[in-house]
Amino acid sequence: MNDSKNEVWITGVGVISCFGEGIAPHWETLGAETAPEPVIDAERFAPYAVHPLPEMDWTRQMPRKDMRQMETWQRLGTYAAGLALEDAGMKEDEELVSTMDLVVCAGGGERDISVDESILAEARGRNDREMLLNEKLPYDLRPTLFLAQLSNLMAGNISIVHKVTGSSRTYMGEESSGITALQNAAARIAAGQSTHLLVGGAYNAERVDLLLSCDLGHYLAKDGVKPVAERQKDGGGTVLGSAGAFLVLESAEHAKKRGAKPYARLAGIESGLGSRDNQETRERLDGIMERLGVSPSSTTAVLSGATGCADVTDLEFEALRRRLGMDVAIRSYTTMIGNPIEANFPFGVALGAAALKNKSFYPSFEEAEKPVKVPPTTVVVSTVGHYLGEGMALLEQIA
Amino acid sequence: MSENYTDHMGRPIVVVTGMGVVTSLGKGKKENWEKLTAGQSGIRRISRFPVDGLATTIAGTVDIIEEGEESAPTISYAMANATAGEALEEAGFGTDGFPGPLFFAAPPVELEWQHRFALLDEMPGKEPNYDTLLEAARSSDHSRMHHLVQLGTIAFKIAEKYKTQGLPISLSTACASGATAIQQGMEAIRRGETGAALCVASDGSVTAEGLIRFSLLSALTTNNEDPSKASRPFSKDRDGFVMSEGSAALVLESLEHAINRGAKILGVVQGVGEKADSFHRTRSSPDGKPVITAIKQALEDAGLETGDIDYINAHGTSTPENDRMEYNSLKNVFGEAIHEVPISSNKSMIGHTLTAGGAVEAVFSFLTMSEGLIPPTINYETPDPDIPLDVVPNVARKAEVSTVLSNSFGFGGQNAVLVFARDPA
Numbered sequence: 001m002n003d004s005k006n007e008v009w010i011t012g013v014g015v016i017s018c019f020g021e022g023i024a025p026h027w028e029t030l031g032a033e034t035a036p037e038p039v040i041d042a043e044r045f046a047p048y049a050v051h052p053l054p055e056m057d058w059t060r061q062m063p064r065k066d067m068r069q070m071e072t073w074q075r076l077g078t079y080a081a082g083l084a085l086e087d088a089g090m091k092e093d094e095e096l097v098s099t100m101d102l103v104v105c106a107g108g109g110e111r112d113i114s115v116d117e118s119i120l121a122e123a124r125g126r127n128d129r130e131m132l133l134n135e136k137l138p139y140d141l142r143p144t145l146f147l148a149q150l151s152n153l154m155a156g157n158i159s160i161v162h163k164v165t166g167s168s169r170t171y172m173g174e175e176s177s178g179i180t181a182l183q184n185a186a187a188r189i190a191a192g193q194s195t196h197l198l199v200g201g202a203y204n205a206e207r208v209d210l211l212l213s214c215d216l217g218h219y220l221a222k223d224g225v226k227p228v229a230e231r232q233k234d235g236g237g238t239v240l241g242s243a244g245a246f247l248v249l250e251s252a253e254h255a256k257k258r259g260a261k262p263y264a265r266l267a268g269i270e271s272g273l274g275s276r277d278n279q280e281t282r283e284r285l286d287g288i289m290e291r292l293g294v295s296p297s298s299t300t301a302v303l304s305g306a307t308g309c310a311d312v313t314d315l316e317f318e319a320l321r322r323r324l325g326m327d328v329a330i331r332s333y334t335t336m337i338g339n340p341i342e343a344n345f346p347f348g349v350a351l352g353a354a355a356l357k358n359k360s361f362y363p364s365f366e367e368a369e370k371p372v373k374v375p376p377t378t379v380v381v382s383t384v385g386h387y388l389g390e391g392m393a394l395l396e397q398i399a
Numbered sequence: 400m401s402e403n404y405t406d407h408m409g410r411p412i413v414v415v416t417g418m419g420v421v422t423s424l425g426k427g428k429k430e431n432w433e434k435l436t437a438g439q440s441g442i443r444r445i446s447r448f449p450v451d452g453l454a455t456t457i458a459g460t461v462d463i464i465e466e467g468e469e470s471a472p473t474i475s476y477a478m479a480n481a482t483a484g485e486a487l488e489e490a491g492f493g494t495d496g497f498p499g500p501l502f503f504a505a506p507p508v509e510l511e512w513q514h515r516f517a518l519l520d521e522m523p524g525k526e527p528n529y530d531t532l533l534e535a536a537r538s539s540d541h542s543r544m545h546h547l548v549q550l551g552t553i554a555f556k557i558a559e560k561y562k563t564q565g566l567p568i569s570l571s572t573a574c575a576s577g578a579t580a581i582q583q584g585m586e587a588i589r590r591g592e593t594g595a596a597l598c599v600a601s602d603g604s605v606t607a608e609g610l611i612r613f614s615l616l617s618a619l620t621t622n623n624e625d626p627s628k629a630s631r632p633f634s635k636d637r638d639g640f641v642m643s644e645g646s647a648a649l650v651l652e653s654l655e656h657a658i659n660r661g662a663k664i665l666g667v668v669q670g671v672g673e674k675a676d677s678f679h680r681t682r683s684s685p686d687g688k689p690v691i692t693a694i695k696q697a698l699e700d701a702g703l704e705t706g707d708i709d710y711i712n713a714h715g716t717s718t719p720e721n722d723r724m725e726y727n728s729l730k731n732v733f734g735e736a737i738h739e740v741p742i743s744s745n746k747s748m749i750g751h752t753l754t755a756g757g758a759v760e761a762v763f764s765f766l767t768m769s770e771g772l773i774p775p776t777i778n779y780e781t782p783d784p785d786i787p788l789d790v791v792p793n794v795a796r797k798a799e800v801s802t803v804l805s806n807s808f809g810f811g812g813q814n815a816v817l818v819f820a821r822d823p824a
Binding site: 047048069102106107108111113116117119120121123124129130131133134135137138141143145146147149150151152153155156157159160163164165166167168169170171172173174176177179180183184187188190191193208209211212213214215216217218219271272273274387388389390391 | 448449450451452453454505507508509510512515516519527528529530532533536537540541542544545546548549550551552554555558559565566567568569570571572573579583586587589590591592607608611612613614615616673674675676677678679680681689809810811812813
């Protein structure tokens with residue numbers, strides 16, 4: 001079926017991170033000659049650091065009545081989706097959005113921390129804790145909170161606010177959900193099962209409940225202000241970041257027909273899963289790059305969503321250098337924006353698309369990162385999940 | 400590729416070669432089918448946790464955990480493990496691995512109260528808040544608890560155990576998830592990406608908080624008196640759905656792949672339709688347009704007309720709104736002829752298995768065709784005059800069924816419709 005494959009173009013990008021909103025400002029800041037200082041809040045959740053959201057005026061992308069139905073996580077995604085649609089010139093184009101497919105990578109929504117803590121407080125003195133739940137939850141939980149917690153309701157809100165109503169699919173599985181979302185989205189366009197779609201996700205790092213679910217496995221960095229590679233020496237760990245990243249993907253034919261300007265071609269995505277045993281991980285990462293068909297070249301650079309978790313981040317960097325050469329320019333964008341879990345991979349693809357469109361690349365985000373000699377025409381985006389699952393995308397410049 | 404292996408649009412024909420199912424009626428196809436066609440209900444009084452003070456006290460729980468922690472992730476995994484195993488055994492795949500990817504309709508899992516309380520108890524004397532829970536997390540290793548509450552874990556474990564290919568896909572389209580898992584497997588085969596796909600759906604999330612959340616949305620029946628009578632789809636006195644647990648697994652293959660390895664063909668996944676609704680977070684568009692579009696698309700995708708459909712496996716949740724909306728949408732597509740097509744709701748007996756629903760009902764749809772027996776809609780004592788359907792009331796019916804249309808709708812504007820056939824065209 002290879003001969004009939006459609007080219008997959010990225011024609012719209014919408015991002016939010018600690019650096020602000022919109023892909024153009026992100027490129028200006030992160031793509032400047034010298035890297036900016038990352039925005040990190042090391043106080044609020046100490047000993048954990050997070051990359052916080054910028055100040056947001058949510059009403060710029062959603063009506064107040066809808067905004068009130070969502071918690072931050074869903075607002076972030078809905079907002080970033082709106083930015084991507086705007087960037088692609090599709091926003092409020094009813095014909096285009098009503099036939100547009102929606103693919104979202106999502107985790108779970110937020111909990112009501114004050115309700116949880118009031119139950120914890122009462123639980124201290126009681127042996128009948130199950131009864132306590134029955135006494136409290138029916139009265140203290142906001143009925144609509146459930147809708148802010150369901151994984152697929154970010155997609156539901158995007159359909160409601162932006163009227164994207166072709167089909168709607170939500171993928172889960174932490175960082176790997178971003179990989180499967182993009183992989184599936186690209187495959188559908190390549191095979192002609194979709195002509196244009198909106199794909200991405202968002203993550204709100206500023207939540208104690210999510211910090212908890214990560215650190216149960218001791219995955220969080222205790223000294224989160226150091227860049228990703230440097231952090232390895234002190235035991236590593238991931239630093240969560242609030243972010244949203246959505247992309248508009250189109251078949252080249254569909255984009256050309258409506259005169260849309262592409263950022264880049266999404267030439268391939270490969271992924272894998274298996275034990276995190278060193279040797280098996282090496283083999284899997286090598287296999288991914290083999291299938292992706294990448295080779296050493298002065299015009300290939302890498303954007304890595306390295307989590308910073310010890311061992312696996314070293315294995316990722318080693319694998320990239322083994323395949324692409326010791327001098328390959330690797331930029332761990334997680335040093336700058338943190339790890340936005342589900343949005344990790346889409347964010348990397350967004351940054352790659354911006355670099356290729358601007359025919360330039362990012363400066364070193366930390367000392368260990370090698371400079372680029374010439375602007376890359378090919379960008380590899382790599383995400384290796386903090387816990388399981390890994391994938392890489394190949395982006396190419398469109399001449 | 401031989402022409403005999405492709406459908407009316409030149410795509411690979413997608414067949415089913417293995418199935419597994421677990422519901423509140425029992426474990427495995429045999430037990431489920433016997434009870435389902437006998438009109439038995441799996442709904443019972445909840446015994447997993449106290450129900451004092453709760454508006455709804457019944458559910459279709461599956462008690463599958465014999466020892467160890469009983470929580471949404473452990474129950475969901477145990478059921479998925481059982482159904483995937485049953486399906487792969489029937490399809491004749493040994494322990495060497497499965498030659499395709501896993502598409503897994505995953506339930507919402509998160510840290511549960513039992514975990515929060517356990518963490519709290521590790522820190523006596525400390526303030527009862529999240530900072531203390533975080534301190535407990537830092538103080539000792541809780542990797543098991545971490546893995547348990549990651550949304551990708553169940554799929555990762557199933558993929559590892561049954562050696563499926565590549566990164567498994569965990570997905571959610573709320574109560575349409577089971578249908579979406581089948582749809583995704585079918586699409587991957589149609590793209591020529593793979594010759595086989597393992598599609599599994601599982602939901603074991605009857606916890607106190609899970610039940611209360613649905614209750615607060617007024618989605619659940621409060622007809623607690625006789626649990627077996629609570630779910631009454633299409634009846635005038637229906638008042639909400641029954642929250643249930645269950646899992647189903649289907650092995651999909653291209654017809655060519657199945658024939659080449661000499662597999663027995665259990666049925667065909669012939670068409671799919673999907674349309675998102677932008678009307679409301681929990682309610683469908685009043686004009687039913689998205690559902691109507693999804694049904695029409697599914698028929699067109701299958702290359703069939705309304706007159707070709709022998710039986711409809713309804714979403715039929717037993718909520719006042721769903722059943723009325725489902726009827727109106729079907730009537731819009733089928734016209735008056737809808738009153739002649741038998742349609743039944745498995746949920747009258749097994750309740751709403753949420754994430755798993757579309758897949759569980761797909762397994763029952765294939766059994767309906769192979770056994771020539773339509774499961775009834777039980778508790779149909781007071782027909783709703785506004786829904787004059789042939790719901791196969793109360794007693795199973797023998798019938799030659801060669802095509803089935805199966806509806807699945809979910810919160811968030813999710814609508815997925817599948818068309819199944821008994822034999823490759």
